[in-house]
Amino acid sequence: MKNNNRNKIKNGQVKNSLLLICLIAFFVSCNNAKKEEQNKVVSTNNVSINLDKLIKDCENQLKIAVPKLTDLTKHPRLIDTDKKEWKEVGNHKLIWTSGFYPGVLWYAYDVTGNERWKNEAIKRTEVFEDFKNITEHHDIGFMMFPAYGNGYKIGGKKEYKDILLTSASSLASRFNPNVGTIRSWSNKMHPRWKQHITIIDNMLNLELLFWAAKNGGDKKFYDIAVKHAETTMKNHFRKDLTSWHVLEYDSINGNVLNRHTKQGFADDSRWSRGQAWGVYGYTMVYKETKDKKFLDFAQKLADKYISLLPEDMVPAWDFDVQSNPKEEKDASAAAVVASALLDLSTFVDNKADQDRYFNAGVKMLKSLGSDKYSAVGKADSFLLHSTGAKSLGHEIDVALIYADYYYIEALSRLKKLESQQ
Ligand code: GLY
DSSP states (O other): OHHHHHHHHHHHHHHHHHHHHHHHHHHHHHHHHHHHHHHHHHHHHHTOSOHHHHHHHHHHHHHHHGGGOOOTTEEEEEEOTTOOSOEEEEOOTTOTTTTHHHHHHHHHHHHHOOHHHHHHHHHHHGGGGGGGGOOSSTTHHHHHIIIIIHHHHTTOOGGGHHHHHHHHHHHHTTEETTTTEEOOSOTTTOTTOOSEEEEGGGGGGHHHHHHHHHTTSOTHHHHHHHHHHHHHHHHSBOTTSOBOSEEEEOTTTOOEEEEEOSSSSSTTSOBHHHHHHHHHHHHHHHHHHOOHHHHHHHHHHHHHHHHTOOTTSOOBSBGGGTTSTTSOBOHHHHHHHHHHHHHHHHHOOSHHHHHHHHHHHHHHHHHHTSTTTBOTTTOSSSBOOBOSBGGGTBSOSBEEHHHHHHHHHHHHHHHHHHHHO
């Protein structure tokens, strides 16, 4: 009897212990699930933009715009304030924006899988193959990479490789080893400066060189790109990590002669898109080199840029005029930085840094996709309220094709990040 009781008690104790263990395990797992959920909420909360809708908006805008854009000798560049339709400009070798429209179409194919955009992209890309020989300015990178580079990467158009390699060679021909940078502009078109001119925008063109070095091109393309990034890092930035737009170097000894602007408010001001090119440029240079000094610098530039932003995450066209609410916005700068920050968030190890860049990038996209900046129902672009060159008196508060390009690139990056979660 006693033994039986003992056994019963023992069995009971075992059962109770098992129950206790189960209960503990249950609570621990609930707690973990809660923690995971909380983590998820942090990221999902910040991706509380409706990405599918933003992509659908872009596709619907293209369905309206594309049938109107039939002249292959031209490409859409801007939509004037209060107008609905794209103003087209000739596919001319001196016009830096030729590659963005095909680039938009490649990304539209990327995010929707709709073959219509691929076919249209091919058509719009292949009209300016001869631009691969441009040696008159640095913009060959901006022109060729969004079109042919995306055609190669997104569209699987391997036959674009030689065109890209020739383009890289043309760009590299403008590198001046005495200075350590690529010469951006010609003096003829920009007579204020007499010697070697490098502008901050030039950072973006380095992507073509990195790509070419990795894809069968001359290894010196890589060295040129790195040298350009290092020289620019040394000379183009103020102590507060904002940048000048235009630097004039002595072509022979490489000394900095002048620090000026062309599109900013003043020589010493902080032109917003220029700051955006810096953030994007150094993020991309880190991606290509994995050299920590470029990551550190990209982070510093990003943090500085974020610290200057107004509530809606879209800067005025120059940070030095931003305190005046009447000054126009530049949505293009916001789109460039949104795309860069989403990339940057994947390169940093620290969770706080990851969240800071990811959240800022998403907030920018959310703002750009809102009624305030979206062109849906108003004009044929994706975005409104960009400013190309107010200091020169043109492209003020308009839609710009490169704003749309970096916007859809950012949406594509966000879609890829989401699918990895
Ligand atoms: N790269 C020319 C511009 O940003 O206006």
